[in-house]
Each structure stands twice: as C-alpha cells, then as structure tokens.
Amino acid sequence: MTSRSDLWDEDAAARYAERAGEKFAPAVLGPTVDFLARLAGSGPVLEFALAPVRVAIPLVARASA
Numbered sequence: 001m002t003s004r005s006d007l008w009d010e011d012a013a014a015r016y017a018e019r020a021g022e023k024f025a026p027a028v029l030g031p032t033v034d035f036l037a038r039l040a041g042s043g044p045v046l047e048f049a050l051a052p053v054r055v056a057i058p059l060v061a062r063a064s065a
Contacts, residue, residue: 024054033058 036059045059
C-alpha cells in the first residue's frame with residue numbers, strides 16, 4: 001500500500017504548483033470566490049474535495065469580513 005507521503009513528496013508538490021498555479025492567480029481566484037459567495041448567499045458553504053484550500057481560505061475570509 002502506498003502512503004500519502006510517498007505520493008506527495010516535494011517533487012509532486014512542485015509539479016502540482018507548476019500545473020495548477022494559473023488556476024490560483026488572483027485574476028482567476030477572485031472571480032471564483034465571488035461566484036461561490038454569490039451561490040452561498042448568506043448560508044453556509046460545504047466544500048467537498050478540499051484539496052484546493054486556496055479557494056476555501058479566501059471564501060471563509062470573505063464570510064468572516
């Protein structure tokens with residue numbers, strides 16, 4: 001069985017950041033958070049597959065503001 005540390009070593013993290021980096025650029029992330037905040041309205045938000053915490057953190061920050 002493969003452990004998580006075998007899957008997510010420094011090389012894997014660097015490859016992920018290189019491939020997904022543009023998805024989390026402010027020009028993309030801002031409108032994404034705006035869209036999700038509009039969908040949620042004043043209600044709670046549940047995000048499945050929270051791997052991209054780069055989306056969840058600004059969304060939570062928006063709700064706390």
